[in-house]
Amino acid sequence: MTDTRDNRESSGSKVFVYAMIFSLGLTLVFTLVANMLPQVQGEAPSEQMVDLGSLTMDDFIALGKDLFENKGTCTLCHKPAPLGRAPDIEGADMVAVSEERLADGRYQGEAKDAAGYILESMVDPSRYVVATWGKKGTNDAESPMPAVDKPPIQLSTVEIDAVIAYLQAKDGNEVTVSLPSPEAAAETAAAAPAATGAPVPAATADEAMTKYVCTGCHALDSNDALVGPGLLSVGARLSTDEIRQSIIDPNAVISEGFPPAMPADFADKMTVRELEMIVELLAGKK
Ligand code: HEC
Ligand code: HEC
Known part of the structure; x- marks a missing residue:
């Protein structure tokens, strides 16, 4: 960031000048970042641009926290015991934990420092699986955590850095x-245009399952457990009504052998059509 843009007043002409200075891609990414930063939300668009032209490390850390809780879906699994389905990385000092992991004889990865370990945990989770947290039946060889740079979560390099900064x-x-x-900011903007505006209703059941990260916790093409039960033949196991209930009121009936780890707020987030598309797809899986 250059220092000539330290003026936070938002006159129309300044905004115009900024728009000229930034490439279109850069302007886009700052608008994207503005939409993600809780404290800038709701302000006039002209001010957003000026503020984000001077993106500070504090802003970047706040973006990381927001990604951790929202788009990154980290808190779906990483929350304090007994509800957590993954280590409580928000409650622990992850730099200290990372150094312990690197010193562990079981560590086979390539990270050299804490930031490298956190990055590797996010993009290649099976490189090192925290003891007792592996996928069932793999003796801690495989992690149930989805790689966060791939769909359905698909964080960009910049977003992953923001999460590391936050941790x-x-x-x-x-x-x-x-x-x-x-350059990296512009690349993020180009790669993630869908992340800008308000959530778009999914058009198909598959899109809806991706949007709500069902596939982060459930295998669709097998009955093997990830965080939750595999759903390959869920339609043979549960009636349509039971499937609907397990999505909108997951704690009403807890599947045997699993903790009550499924998010309970899908009913608030989904459109009725999204819910019914998912229910229909799952009910047909026999
Ligand atoms: C679907 C559940 C799930 C989601 C979503 C998830 N994780 Fe994980 N994560 C796990 C599990 C389970 C482990 C422990 C097994 C392992 O080591 O991979 C883990 C391990 C980790 C570790 C290593 C912890 C340690 O003590 O060494 C880090 C760091 C981490 N996750 C970061 C993240 C971040 C950041 C996100 C969001 C961008 C995220 N995870 C999303 C399930 C998840
Ligand atoms: C953070 C992980 C997580 C996410 C995300 C998640 N689930 Fe689950 N789900 C679970 C767990 C754990 C269970 C088993 C415990 C229970 O019944 O609540 C479960 C149970 C279920 C069941 C009952 C399965 C059976 O065989 O009894 C269905 C159906 C289901 N989930 C569908 C979904 C759908 C659809 C989504 C996305 C909209 C979703 N889940 C998102 C963790 C998750």
């Missing part, structure tokens, strides 16, 4: 990732 900063550790370069 380092929340316990007062030094942040070792850098703010995105304009």
